[in-house]
């Protein structure tokens with residue numbers, strides 16, 4: 001890959017820059033953020049370039065891959081477009097914004113081609129599953145490059161754009177529910193005498209073991225659950241307590257609420 005640009009070096013912009021640099025050290029990365037201090041520090045860390053302005057960044061990118069990642073908050077996309085939209089003709093844009101459809105983004109940056117990503121915060125360590133949505137007619141080499149970038153953050157999965165909101169509910173936002181679960185499991189250990197730091201280690205390793213087991217065996221998690229659950233034993237008591245609290249439907253509710261919020265945002269109502 002030639003040099004790519006990234007606008008916005010917050011949580012996700014940093015993760016993407018770091019991930020691409022780690023996976024493809026020879027790829028040049030030019031960055032811009034209105035917060036120059038953090039943007040410059042990131043550029044130094046990964047041996048990239050901090051552009052003087054978004055227009056400078058675009059000039060560099062146009063001479064190179066023509067690919068630029070938009071990593072600002074959804075509500076800042078319009079402002080950014082007012083500043084640079086007209087300069088983006090011919091650019092290949094990757095947007096990671098939740099709740100902003102390709103149909104909304106393309107007119108903001110006339111003459112550009114847009115692919116959407118939905119990563120999660122595990123991109124910080126190259127362990128994110130990243131949804132990639134490209135409209136029909138996207139240039140094959142752009143789609144290939146986008147998938148290469150996505151894979152440098154973990155795993156890439158091609159998804160129809162209509163499912164990006166649901167993906168956000170399950171993964172982009174869903175990883176936060178997993179953090180809640182880990183914390184809750186550790187608190188449970190603490191309530192029963194294990195100091196929190198030790199309980200947290202135990203909870204994390206249990207979760208990693210569960211995920212790896214599902215992945216390695218390809219077994220349905222419900223089947224694995226029944227293998228743990230001895231008749232009249234300890235596990236069924238825990239499962240019963242979870243379901244008394246409507247655990248399964250609660251998690252489904254959480255996914256639905258986040259999905260609905262993403263869909264509402266896409267309709268321009270939030």
Ligand SMILES: NC(=O)C1=CN([C@@H]2O[C@H](COP(=O)(O)OP(=O)(O)OC[C@H]3O[C@@H](n4cnc5c(N)ncnc54)[C@H](O)[C@@H]3O)[C@@H](O)[C@H]2O)C=CC1
Pocket residue numbers: 007008009010011012013032033034035054071072073074076079080096097098118119120121172
């Ligand atoms: N944080 C997460 O876990 C995930 C976030 N996303 C999406 O990623 C995008 C970025 O989110 P975060 O990294 O969490 O936000 P953030 O607030 O950490 O980073 C956004 C950055 O954009 C910069 N910025 C704002 N306006 C700008 C402009 N006009 N020009 C240049 N830089 C500008 C800010 O200074 C900030 O550093 C959002 O659209 C969000 O929906 C997607 C998946 C997961």
Ligand SMILES: O=C(O)[C@@H]1CCC=N1
Pocket residue numbers: 098168172173
């Ligand atoms: O909460 C949010 O809106 C963003 C999108 C997915 C994760 N964080």
